[in-house]
Amino acid sequence: xxxxxxxxxxxxxxxxxxxxxxxxxxxxxxxxxxxxxxxxxxxxxxxxxxxxxxxxxxxxxxxxxxxxxxxxxxxxxxxxxxxxxxxxxxxxxxxxxxxxxxxxxxxxxxxxx
Amino acid sequence: xxxxxxxxxxxxxxxxxxxxxxxxxxxxxxxxxxxxxxxxxxxxxxxxxxxxxxxxxxxxxxxxxxxxxxxxxxxxxxxxxxxxxxxxxxxxxxxxxxxxxxxxxxxxxxxxxxxxxxxxxxxxxxxxxxxxxxxxxxxxxxxxxxxxxxxxxxxxxxxxxxxxxxxxxxxxxxxxxxxxxxxxxxxxxxxxxxxxxxxxxxxxxxxxxxxxxxxxxxxxxxxxxxxxxxxxxxxxxxxxxxxxxxxxxxxxx
Numbered sequence: 001x002x003x004x005x006x007x008x009x010x011x012x013x014x015x016x017x018x019x020x021x022x023x024x025x026x027x028x029x030x031x032x033x034x035x036x037x038x039x040x041x042x043x044x045x046x047x048x049x050x051x052x053x054x055x056x057x058x059x060x061x062x063x064x065x066x067x068x069x070x071x072x073x074x075x076x077x078x079x080x081x082x083x084x085x086x087x088x089x090x091x092x093x094x095x096x097x098x099x100x101x102x103x104x105x106x107x108x109x110x111x112x113x
Numbered sequence: 114x115x116x117x118x119x120x121x122x123x124x125x126x127x128x129x130x131x132x133x134x135x136x137x138x139x140x141x142x143x144x145x146x147x148x149x150x151x152x153x154x155x156x157x158x159x160x161x162x163x164x165x166x167x168x169x170x171x172x173x174x175x176x177x178x179x180x181x182x183x184x185x186x187x188x189x190x191x192x193x194x195x196x197x198x199x200x201x202x203x204x205x206x207x208x209x210x211x212x213x214x215x216x217x218x219x220x221x222x223x224x225x226x227x228x229x230x231x232x233x234x235x236x237x238x239x240x241x242x243x244x245x246x247x248x249x250x251x252x253x254x255x256x257x258x259x260x261x262x263x264x265x266x267x268x269x270x271x272x273x274x275x276x277x278x279x280x281x282x283x284x285x286x287x288x289x290x291x292x293x294x295x296x297x298x299x300x301x302x303x304x305x306x307x308x309x310x311x312x313x314x315x316x317x318x319x320x321x322x323x324x325x326x327x328x329x330x331x332x333x334x335x336x337x338x339x340x341x342x343x344x345x346x347x348x349x350x351x352x353x354x355x356x357x358x359x360x361x362x363x364x365x366x
Contacts, residue, residue: 055359
């Protein structure tokens with residue numbers, strides 16, 4: 001088949017890739033710094049078992065800021081959104097295995113686990 | 114600066130792709146696939162840390178006091194800053210500004226070396242104090258008054274609710290407590306060590322790109338090379354975002 005002239009094919013060109021604003025990056029950086037101070041400050045207060053919950057929550061927020069803005073997932077295709085989520089969904093599934101450790105205490109074995 | 118002036122530098126299209134957008138998407142999704150395996154890899158270690166921390170909360174709390182939370186804070190600051198720098202570098206490369214890219218990349222690599230420098234100071238202290246797991250592992254509790262060597266005293270006084278897991282026959286309670294603290298340091302060294310290895314690989318990758326840009330190598334004409342390296346670097350940052358609070362800032366249970 002004779003080659004059909006095609007606008008882009010084989011030549012390259014300009015993609016539609018989003019160019020982020022410098023101010024967006026700066027704002028994200030400042031936000032991360034505030035969250036870092038918060039991480040440290042909260043850890044100095046004794047909240048008992050809540051300490052780790054808050055620490056993980058702040059880490060998740062920081063991670064979201066890095067993934068969405070710095071890694072540009074926010075501006076990327078739906079396929080990228082999906083693929084980036086897969087890792088974190090897996091992580092959640094991995095931590096479901098903690099159910100084993102929690103429920104062991106419900107069954108008393110005289111010889112221990 | 115009006116956004117109309119800004120345009121992505123031209124990219125070369127490989128023949129198997131329909132257009133540039135599809136090509137870019139393939140690159141990025143491919144990189145994310147690798148990052149997913151990395152999340153699994155570090156996730157397993159975080160799970161191990163969570164499990165043993167919940168089994169031996171007091172021992173882990175006492176052991177973590179030996180770490181320097183200020184140096185950890187400094188390193189978190191350094192890595193977050195380097196993440197900003199590399200994002201700026203990718204943006205500059207996207208716009209085809211090579212010298213600006215080199216500037217931001219240089220700063221990123223400087224941060225990476227700074228991180229390793231701080232880590233060196235930390236590791237030195239830990240080796241000096243025999244906190245590295247092994248036959249010479251040693252732990253002197255530096256507990257302020259008011260705090261108790263709780264796990265020790267609990268085991269020694271033989272309180273109820275101590276399962277055989279906590280007190281197997283033939284073990285001296287002190288020796289057992291030492292093993293638990295050694296477990297914390299095993300996890301600490303494995304996790305921070307593997308993270309440090311990732312930082313070193315990051316320096317090699319970003320450093321290579323810096324030189325390739327300097328010598329105008331065709332492989333870095335397309336900003337995607339740096340974009341993907343940037344994704345990797347952000348991931349290294351994310352691992353540390355979780356490592357810092359979960360290892361350095363353990364709360365009292």
